[in-house]
Each structure stands twice: as C-alpha cells, then as structure tokens.
Amino acid sequence: MPSATGRSRSLREKLAILADAAKYDASCASSGTTKRNARASGGIGSTEGSGICHAYAPDGRCISLLKLLLTNACIYDCAYCINRVSSRIEREAFTPEEVVDLTLAFYRRNYIEGLFLSSGIIRSADHTMEQLVRVAKTLRVTHGFQGYIHLKTIPDASAELIDEAGRWADRLSINIELPTERGLRSFAPEKSGRVIKSSMAALRTGIDASRETPRRGGRHRPPRFAPAGQSTQMIVGADGASDLTILTTSRTLYTSYDLRRVYYSAFSPIPDASSALPPSPPPLVREHRLYQADWLTRFYGFELADLERATDGGMLDLEIDPKLAWALAHRDRFPVDLNRAPREMLLRVPGLGVKAVDAILRTRRHRRMRFEDLTRLTPTARKAKPFIALEGWQPARLLDAADLRARFVRPAAQLDLFAAAPAPVSGPDSAPVSATVSAAAAAATP
Numbered sequence: 285m286p287s288a289t290g291r292s293r294s295l296r297e298k299l300a301i302l303a304d305a306a307k308y309d310a311s312c313a314s315s316g317t318t319k320r321n322a323r324a325s326g327g328i329g330s331t332e333g334s335g336i337c338h339a340y341a342p343d344g345r346c347i348s349l350l351k352l353l354l355t356n357a358c359i360y361d362c363a364y365c366i367n368r369v370s371s372r373i374e375r376e377a378f379t380p381e382e383v384v385d386l387t388l389a390f391y392r393r394n395y396i397e398g399l400f401l402s403s404g405i406i407r408s409a410d411h412t413m414e415q416l417v418r419v420a421k422t423l424r425v426t427h428g429f430q431g432y433i434h435l436k437t438i439p440d441a442s443a444e445l446i447d448e449a450g451r452w453a454d455r456l457s458i459n460i461e462l463p464t465e466r467g468l469r470s471f472a473p474e475k476s477g478r479v480i481k482s483s484m485a486a487l488r489t490g491i492d493a494s495r496e497t498p499r500r501g502g503r504h505r506p507p508r509f510a511p512a513g514q515s516t517q518m519i520v521g522a523d524g525a526s527d528l529t530i531l532t533t534s535r536t537l538y539t540s541y542d543l544r545r546v547y548y549s550a551f552s553p554i555p556d557a558s559s560a561l562p563p564s565p566p567p568l569v570r571e572h573r574l575y576q577a578d579w580l581t582r583f584y585g586f587e588l589a590d591l592e593r594a595t596d597g598g599m600l601d602l603e604i605d606p607k608l609a610w611a612l613a614h615r616d617r618f619p620v621d622l623n624r625a626p627r628e629m630l631l632r633v634p635g636l637g638v639k640a641v642d643a644i645l646r647t648r649r650h651r652r653m654r655f656e657d658l659t660r661l662t663p664t665a666r667k668a669k670p671f672i673a674l675e676g677w678q679p680a681r682l683l684d685a686a687d688l689r690a691r692f693v694r695p696a697a698q699l700d701l702f703a704a705a706p707a708p709v710s711g712p713d714s715a716p717v718s719a720t721v722s723a724a725a726a727a728a729t730p
C-alpha cells in the first residue's frame with residue numbers, strides 16, 4: 285500500500301508497521317508443539333536444539349517468534365482495536381510471499397523459532413484465511429520449514445480453509461475478544477460469540493481426531509491438525525467485566541474447547557476511541573493476577589468458588605496474589621503440616637509451587653522435613669512460613685496476626701530505570717507485584 289506521499293514502502297518500512305501492529309496480540313506462546321528436527325527431515329528449522337531461545341516477557345508472553353500482521357487494514361470496526369476501519373492510522377499489507385521470505389530470513393539468522401501470523405480482515409473472512417494459509421503452506425511445502433507456526437484463525441472462514449490451516453500450523457487461535465456476549469455486541473458488532481465458539485468447537489474436533497491413536501495393526505494415521513492445540517485471547521478492562529466473570533468465561537473455554545491457554549491482554553485507550561470505552565487502562569498488574577488465578581484453577585486444584593471467596597465484589601486483590609488472598613480468608617485451614625498433609629492441601633499453601641510440593645513429597649518419604657529443608661527447595665519458603673508447621677517450626681499466633689496481610693504488601697515504589705529486570709511470571713507463587721505499570725496492550729486481531 286502506498287504511504288501518505290503516494291510512495292510504495294520498502295519491506296523494512298512495512299515490517300516496522302506490521303510488526304508494531306501485531307504487538308497487541310498476546311496469544312503467541314509456543315508451548316506444546318511437537319518436536320521436529322530439520323536434520324532428520326532434510327528441510328530447515330527445528331523446534332528444538334541449540335540456538336533456539338524462548339524468551340518470555342514478565343507477563344509470560346513469548347517473544348521468540350516473528351510476530352506479524354499480514355495487514356493492519358481491516359474492514360471491521362471493533363471499537364477497542366487500533367486497526368479498525370475507522371481508525372486513522374497508516375495502513376500496510378504484506379503479500380504472502382513477503383511474509384515467507386521474512387520468516388526464512390529471520391529464521392536463518394537464528395532470531396526466531398517460528399512465526400506468529402495474524403491479520404485484519406481483508407475483503408472477507410475466506411479471502412483473509414486463504415492468504416494466511418498460503419503463507420503456512422508455502423513455508424512447509426516449498427521450503428520444508430519445520431519451525432513453529434501459529435496462525436490466527438478467522439472465525440467465520442470456511443471449514444475447508446480452517447482444515448487446511450490446521451494441516452500446516454502448529455497452533456491455531458481464535459480470539460474470544462471480550463468475556464461477555466454483551467461486551468462483544470457493544471464493541472465488536474460484526475463479531476458473534478456464537479460463531480467464535482462454534483469455530484473453537486470445530487478446531488477441537490479436528491485436534492482431538494488428529495490425536496487418536498491408530499488401531500493396532502491398522503495403517504491409517506489420523507491427519508495432522510494443529511498439534512500444539514488452540515488458544516485464545518481476551519481483552520481485560522474494556523467492557524467492565526469483573527475478574528470473576530473473566531475467569532468464569534476462561535473456565536468454560538478450557539473445559540468446552542480444551543484450550544491450551546487463555547491469554548489476558550489489558551486494554552489500553554486508543555486514539556479517537558468510542559466514549560463507551562474507559563479513558564484509562566486497567567493496571568497491568570490486573571493481567572498478572574488473572575494469570576495467577578487462571579493457573580490456580582488449572583494446576584492447583586482451585587475451583588471458581590474458591591477464587592470468588594478471595595475476591596472483593598468479583599475483583600482480585602491487586603496487592604497480593606490470589607492464593608495468598610484465599611489463604612488469608614481461610615486461616616482456619618492452616619497451618620498445614622508439611623510432613624503429613626496431602627498434595628492437594630500442600631498446593632494451597634502460599635509460596636509453594638507445584639515443583640516445590642512434589643519435592644516435599646519426595647523428601648518426606650525418607651525423613652521428616654525441617655524449615656531449613658524447605659528453604660533449600662524453594663526461594664519463597666518465607667512466604668509459606670505463617671501457613672505451615674514442620675519439624676522445629678510452628679507459626680503459633682503469627683497466623684492470627686491482624687497485620688498478616690500487611691506484612692506481604694510491599695509499599696508502592698517508583699520503578700528504578702537501572703534495576704535488574706523483574707523475574708518472569710511462573711505461576712501463582714511468583715513475588716507480589718506492587719508497582720502499577722501502565723498497560724501496553726490493547727485490542728486484538730481477529
């Protein structure tokens with residue numbers, strides 16, 4: 285597409301525009317792909333081996349993929365999206381061949397382990413999906429590309445095109461966009477929650493079928509279809525939905541469509557935005573708390589009802605993590621005896637992650653644990669201290685202390701520009717985030 289002066293942009297200029305436009309999509313982690321080795325296939329690119337790095341931003345986003353939009357020109361008008369048709373931004377588009385060339389060039393330089401490709405809606409859902417599929421197919425078939433490919437799927441594209449996308453991509457994703465149907469109707473009138481969910485159901489059917497084990501002695505192998513599964517993204521803070529509503533929607537998506545991940549992306553105001561949208565972004569720490577709560581329901585045995593009791597009017601506590609909030613609201617369930625408690629209860633102890641719990645279970649098979657043992661197993665042993673009992677340690681009145689919550693809350697402080705980068709989010713027991721950071725993410729792509 286020509287620039288404002290009528291000149292055609294160079295590939296580098298297009299890249300600057302379309303890589304920047306893609307940054308709003310959070311759903312790009314590459315976990316779960318099958319391992320492939322280029323040396324074995326005679327093609328290029330591997331999903332394992334030396335030189336491939338998985339870099340994660342503090343909020344858990346994967347940054348080792350070439351992340352692009354095919355175009356930021358979109359015929360839809362989703363109010364929260366910078367690429368909507370009514371937005372006054374520079375528009376640009378790659379050809380599928382340009383995306384293929386860029387991916388190969390970045391891959392050969394070892395900058396990336398794969399491609400994350402999304403797009404605004406060009407002309408129609410099918411036309412857009414055709415272009416996305418063409419990129420993936422050309423990479424796989426013409427160039428023998430064995431790296432990771434994540435394609436954003438257009439919900440109302442034809443079943444044949446989605447089928448083909450699943451054949452070439454590792455992961456497919458369809459953005460649910462907003463946690464409620466009402467929010468979608470208000471802010472993305474061209475989209476339909478029913479269509480989005482029925483596309484997710486179709487993806488699940490294809491993914492499940494491809495995982496079926498061939499009958500013994502049978503020669504039939506199920507066709508390959510998105511081996512790294514499907515994911516989605518939800519925008520947080522645009523439509524007034526509470527954290528509990530967001531987590532309830534996520535739970536439904538995980539159970540109904542077997543999603544690998546729901547990504548939460550904090551809304552941030554965009555130029556010429558609708559007056560129905562909030563004027564300021566939610567604190568980025570809200571995303572972080574949602575990821576922690578999401579983790580608790582998926583890996584720590586927490587139910588939504590547990591989380592509800594740890595919220596205030598459906599909103600998670602921004603100052604402390606949701607597991608700690610739950611523990612403080614259920615002090616009668618503590619202290620937990622680390623030498624005797626079942627795994628489910630150990631997982632409820634603030635400061636103990638899944639790995640620490642499994643290490644405790646292994647250790648106590650041989651001897652009774654002392655607090656010093658715990659400090660060797662996890663760096664967050666001090667956080668667990670008021671909630672546990674073990675050889676040589678009883679919390680006594682500490683557990684009932686009126687100021688126990690306050691002891692976990694760090695005073696808000698100005699971030700130091702020259703301090704070391706904060707640790708990435710690894711689960712609900714990562715250190716509390718006390719500074720409110722302005723959100724960088726806003727709208728999504730289809």
Ligand code: SF4
Nearest residue numbers: 358362365368729730
């Ligand atoms: S969210 Fe997707 S469909 Fe909606 S305006 Fe943005 S790019 Fe277009």
